[in-house]
Amino acid sequence: MTTVLLASDADWLIEEVCSALSDPGTDVTVVRAGADVRDSVSADSPDLVILDLQIGNMGGMATCMDLQLEIGAGRISHVPVLMLLDRSADLYLAQQAGAQGWLVKPLDSFRLKMASVKLLAGGDMRDELIEAPQSESDPVPSDELSDSSVESDDVSSEGDDTEEPAEVT
Secondary structure, three states, X not given: OXXXXXXXXXXXXXXXXXXXXXXXXXXXXXXXXXXXXXXXXXXXXXXXXXXXXXXXOOOHHHHHHHHHHHHHOOOOOOOOEEEEEOOHHXXXXXXXXXXXXXXXXXXXXXXXXXXXXXXXXXXXXXOOOOOOOHHHHOOOOHHHOOHHHHHHHHHHHHHHHHXXXXXXX
Protein backbone atom coordinates (compact mmCIF):
# COMPACT_ATOMS: atom_id res chain seq x y z
CA MET A 1 0.00 0.00 0.00
CA THR A 2 1.33 3.43 -0.99
CA THR A 3 0.70 6.17 1.54
CA VAL A 4 0.56 9.82 0.55
CA LEU A 5 0.40 12.71 2.99
CA LEU A 6 -1.35 15.79 1.64
CA ALA A 7 -1.01 19.10 3.47
CA SER A 8 -3.64 21.63 2.43
CA ASP A 9 -6.44 23.62 3.99
CA ALA A 10 -8.31 24.11 0.70
CA ASP A 11 -11.21 21.66 0.37
CA TRP A 12 -11.27 21.86 -3.45
CA LEU A 13 -7.57 20.97 -3.64
CA ILE A 14 -7.97 18.08 -1.20
CA GLU A 15 -10.81 16.69 -3.32
CA GLU A 16 -8.82 17.10 -6.54
CA VAL A 17 -5.70 15.36 -5.21
CA CYS A 18 -7.66 12.54 -3.57
CA SER A 19 -9.58 11.99 -6.79
CA ALA A 20 -6.44 11.95 -8.94
CA LEU A 21 -4.60 9.53 -6.66
CA SER A 22 -7.55 7.31 -5.78
CA ASP A 23 -6.84 3.70 -6.57
CA PRO A 24 -6.96 0.51 -4.50
CA GLY A 25 -3.23 0.65 -3.74
CA THR A 26 -3.03 4.26 -2.52
CA ASP A 27 -4.08 5.76 0.78
CA VAL A 28 -4.17 9.57 1.04
CA THR A 29 -3.97 11.12 4.50
CA VAL A 30 -4.76 14.82 4.92
CA VAL A 31 -3.42 17.36 7.39
CA ARG A 32 -4.71 20.92 7.30
CA ALA A 33 -1.74 22.75 8.83
CA GLY A 34 1.91 22.84 7.82
CA ALA A 35 2.94 22.54 11.46
CA ASP A 36 1.32 19.07 11.59
CA VAL A 37 3.34 17.65 8.69
CA ARG A 38 6.54 16.81 10.59
CA ASP A 39 4.67 14.89 13.30
CA SER A 40 2.60 13.02 10.71
CA VAL A 41 5.69 12.09 8.67
CA SER A 42 7.46 10.95 11.83
CA ALA A 43 4.51 8.84 13.01
CA ASP A 44 3.22 7.40 9.71
CA SER A 45 6.29 7.35 7.40
CA PRO A 46 4.40 8.18 4.18
CA ASP A 47 5.87 7.31 0.80
CA LEU A 48 5.18 10.79 -0.60
CA VAL A 49 4.34 14.22 0.83
CA ILE A 50 2.33 16.69 -1.23
CA LEU A 51 2.44 20.26 0.06
CA ASP A 52 0.17 23.07 -1.02
CA LEU A 53 2.03 26.38 -1.19
CA GLN A 54 -0.63 28.16 0.84
CA ILE A 55 -1.26 26.33 4.10
CA GLY A 56 -2.66 28.22 7.11
CA ASN A 57 -0.11 29.01 9.78
CA MET A 58 3.01 27.41 8.23
CA GLY A 59 3.26 27.65 4.46
CA GLY A 60 4.38 24.94 2.09
CA MET A 61 7.87 26.41 1.62
CA ALA A 62 8.58 26.54 5.36
CA THR A 63 7.12 23.05 5.79
CA CYS A 64 9.30 21.65 3.01
CA MET A 65 12.42 23.27 4.47
CA ASP A 66 11.51 21.88 7.90
CA LEU A 67 11.18 18.36 6.47
CA GLN A 68 14.52 18.64 4.64
CA LEU A 69 16.25 19.77 7.83
CA GLU A 70 14.74 16.88 9.80
CA ILE A 71 15.76 14.40 7.09
CA GLY A 72 19.27 15.87 7.00
CA ALA A 73 19.59 15.54 10.77
CA GLY A 74 18.46 11.91 10.64
CA ARG A 75 15.37 12.47 12.80
CA ILE A 76 13.00 11.27 10.06
CA SER A 77 13.60 9.04 7.05
CA HIS A 78 13.77 10.43 3.52
CA VAL A 79 10.44 11.16 1.88
CA PRO A 80 10.00 12.85 -1.51
CA VAL A 81 8.11 16.15 -1.49
CA LEU A 82 5.85 17.43 -4.26
CA MET A 83 4.98 21.14 -4.03
CA LEU A 84 1.78 22.54 -5.52
CA LEU A 85 2.66 26.08 -6.55
CA ASP A 86 0.35 29.00 -7.20
CA ARG A 87 2.44 30.71 -9.89
CA SER A 88 5.54 30.14 -11.95
CA ALA A 89 7.50 32.71 -9.93
CA ASP A 90 7.48 30.23 -7.03
CA LEU A 91 9.66 27.71 -8.91
CA TYR A 92 12.85 29.17 -7.49
CA LEU A 93 11.53 28.96 -3.93
CA ALA A 94 10.50 25.33 -4.39
CA GLN A 95 14.02 24.49 -5.57
CA GLN A 96 15.59 26.30 -2.64
CA ALA A 97 13.25 24.57 -0.17
CA GLY A 98 14.48 21.18 -1.40
CA ALA A 99 11.33 19.83 -3.06
CA GLN A 100 11.93 16.91 -5.40
CA GLY A 101 9.04 17.97 -7.58
CA TRP A 102 6.50 20.67 -8.19
CA LEU A 103 3.47 21.45 -10.27
CA VAL A 104 2.03 24.87 -11.00
CA LYS A 105 -1.72 25.13 -10.51
CA PRO A 106 -4.22 24.66 -12.04
CA LEU A 107 -3.71 20.92 -11.71
CA ASP A 108 -5.00 18.14 -13.84
CA SER A 109 -5.34 14.54 -12.74
CA PHE A 110 -2.92 13.13 -15.32
CA ARG A 111 -0.03 15.47 -14.41
CA LEU A 112 -0.61 14.91 -10.70
CA LYS A 113 -0.67 11.12 -11.07
CA MET A 114 2.42 11.23 -13.32
CA ALA A 115 4.29 13.38 -10.78
CA SER A 116 3.45 11.06 -7.89
CA VAL A 117 4.53 7.96 -9.86
CA LYS A 118 7.85 9.59 -10.82
CA LEU A 119 8.59 10.70 -7.26
CA LEU A 120 7.64 7.34 -5.80
CA ALA A 121 10.03 5.69 -8.29
CA GLY A 122 12.88 7.87 -6.99
CA GLY A 123 12.87 10.43 -9.76
CA ASP A 124 11.84 14.06 -9.78
CA MET A 125 8.96 15.91 -11.36
CA ARG A 126 9.46 19.52 -12.15
CA ASP A 127 6.68 21.22 -14.03
CA GLU A 128 8.85 23.27 -16.34
CA LEU A 129 7.21 26.25 -17.93
CA ILE A 130 7.31 26.57 -21.67
CA GLU A 131 7.92 30.18 -22.46
CA ALA A 132 5.96 31.52 -25.39
CA PRO A 133 8.01 33.21 -28.09
CA GLN A 134 8.23 36.93 -27.53
CA SER A 135 6.33 37.77 -30.71
CA GLU A 136 3.30 35.82 -29.49
CA SER A 137 3.21 36.99 -25.89
CA ASP A 138 4.49 40.57 -26.05
CA PRO A 139 3.81 43.48 -28.33
CA VAL A 140 6.49 44.27 -30.87
CA PRO A 141 9.55 45.64 -29.07
CA SER A 142 10.32 49.27 -29.81
CA ASP A 143 13.67 48.41 -31.39
CA GLU A 144 11.91 46.29 -34.02
CA LEU A 145 9.65 49.07 -35.28
CA SER A 146 9.91 49.75 -38.98
CA ASP A 147 12.46 52.24 -40.17
CA SER A 148 9.74 54.29 -41.81
CA SER A 149 8.30 55.31 -38.44
CA VAL A 150 11.73 56.40 -37.25
CA GLU A 151 12.38 58.27 -40.49
CA SER A 152 9.06 60.10 -40.25
CA ASP A 153 10.04 61.30 -36.78
CA ASP A 154 13.41 62.45 -38.11
CA VAL A 155 11.80 64.29 -41.03
CA SER A 156 9.39 66.14 -38.78
CA SER A 157 12.21 67.23 -36.51
CA GLU A 158 14.24 68.53 -39.48
CA GLY A 159 11.64 71.20 -40.11
CA ASP A 160 12.27 72.63 -36.65
CA ASP A 161 15.92 73.45 -37.47
CA THR A 162 14.95 76.73 -39.18
CA GLU A 163 14.60 78.60 -35.91
CA GLU A 164 17.63 80.35 -34.51
CA PRO A 165 18.66 79.30 -31.00
CA ALA A 166 18.17 81.95 -28.35
CA GLU A 167 21.31 83.75 -27.20
CA VAL A 168 22.47 83.17 -23.66
CA THR A 169 23.94 86.19 -21.90
